Amino acid sequence: MAFSEAVTDYPSVISADAEPFEYRAFSTSAIASGIFGVLSLLTIVAARDSFESALMLSPIPLLGVILGLRSLSAIRATPDQLSGRKFAIAGIVLSLVGLLGGLSYAGYVHATEVPEGAARTSFYEFRPSENDERAGIPIPKDVQALDGKRVFIKGYFRQDSSPVTRNVRRFLLVRDNNQCCFGDLSNVKYYDQVLVDFDDKLTTDYKSGLFRIAGTLHLQPQNLVNGSQAPVYYIKADYVR
Numbered sequence: 001m002a003f004s005e006a007v008t009d010y011p012s013v014i015s016a017d018a019e020p021f022e023y024r025a026f027s028t029s030a031i032a033s034g035i036f037g038v039l040s041l042l043t044i045v046a047a048r049d050s051f052e053s054a055l056m057l058s059p060i061p062l063l064g065v066i067l068g069l070r071s072l073s074a075i076r077a078t079p080d081q082l083s084g085r086k087f088a089i090a091g092i093v094l095s096l097v098g099l100l101g102g103l104s105y106a107g108y109v110h111a112t113e114v115p116e117g118a119a120r121t122s123f124y125e126f127r128p129s130e131n132d133e134r135a136g137i138p139i140p141k142d143v144q145a146l147d148g149k150r151v152f153i154k155g156y157f158r159q160d161s162s163p164v165t166r167n168v169r170r171f172l173l174v175r176d177n178n179q180c181c182f183g184d185l186s187n188v189k190y191y192d193q194v195l196v197d198f199d200d201k202l203t204t205d206y207k208s209g210l211f212r213i214a215g216t217l218h219l220q221p222q223n224l225v226n227g228s229q230a231p232v233y234y235i236k237a238d239y240v241r
Contacts, residue, residue, distance in 0.1 A: 029071035030084030033091025036064030040098025047106035049210045050154065054106035061102075064095030115239050118152040118214040123175035126191040126233060138190075138224055139232070151235070152214045153194065157206050165206035170197045172231065173213060190224065195231040204240045214239035 040061035046053040071088035114120050121143065128140055153173070159165065161172035175192040196213055198204070204211070215237035223230035 024081055024083040027071040027075060027082045027084035027088065029067045029074065030088035030091065033064050033068035033071055033095070034087050035091075036060055036067060037091035037094030037098070040064050040095045040102075043098045043102030044105055047102045047109060051103075051106040051110045054102045058099060058103065061095035061099035064091050065099070068092035068095065113212060113241075114152045115214045118150045118239075119146060121146060121151045121153050121217075123153070123155065123192055123194075126194075127189075128191070138221055139219055144219065146217050147219045149217060150214065150238075151217045152212070152239075153235070154210055154212050155194065156208070157204075157211055158188075158193070159206055162206070167203040168198075168206060169203055170195070171204075171206075172196070173211060173235075177208060190232045193231055194233040194235055196235050196237050198237050198240070202237065202240060212239075212241040213237050 040057075043054050043057045043061060046057050068088045068091040071082075071084060071091075075082045075085050075088070125140065125143055128138055132138070132140055155173040155175055156177035157168075158172040158174045162168050162170065173194045173196045174188065194213075196215070199215075213235060215235040218234040218236065220230075220232050220234055223232050
């Protein structure tokens, strides 16, 4: 019968000289390098906000490169036991793209984000040092020198500081959208917030992302006795992005 002939002939397809299948484990370091390589692209995303944000994420691509190189070394040493070379190379490449691309982009943003005529400042600079606090100086001297001058600062819109979310003309800019934008306003330190008041030509809409503000800084230390409801730092803004 044709069927029995087919069955009889089938074993002859497999050669007696065929080499047995050799299993090679996939390098766990290669897998980790690939994962860190993909996560490294977050460094480029963080670079849009600040150079510091990109630096905070830089350990991710560094780990991706280190694990990838370690994996390649192990695969070269034991090629009959380990596989995953291409995966490790991909992890290294993605990690380098994230690291170099993120830091380069962050550097570009940092160099170009301040509008002409404005001095860069930050909430970190607004906070008095321990020596200042002991001396009873609530506003650092470097910041006092900026009173009445045009400055540039980045921060987040505290949503409950404005009754509207569109065409906003006045709101509190706060240091951290995770720390400052939740909880009672009285818990926010005076140096972690700035009252932003736009000039007649500007308005903005609420968003959870970073705001870049420029305008004339005014210091109101007399408001310290009134708590967080009366901000010490005030900007008459002429620029928002």
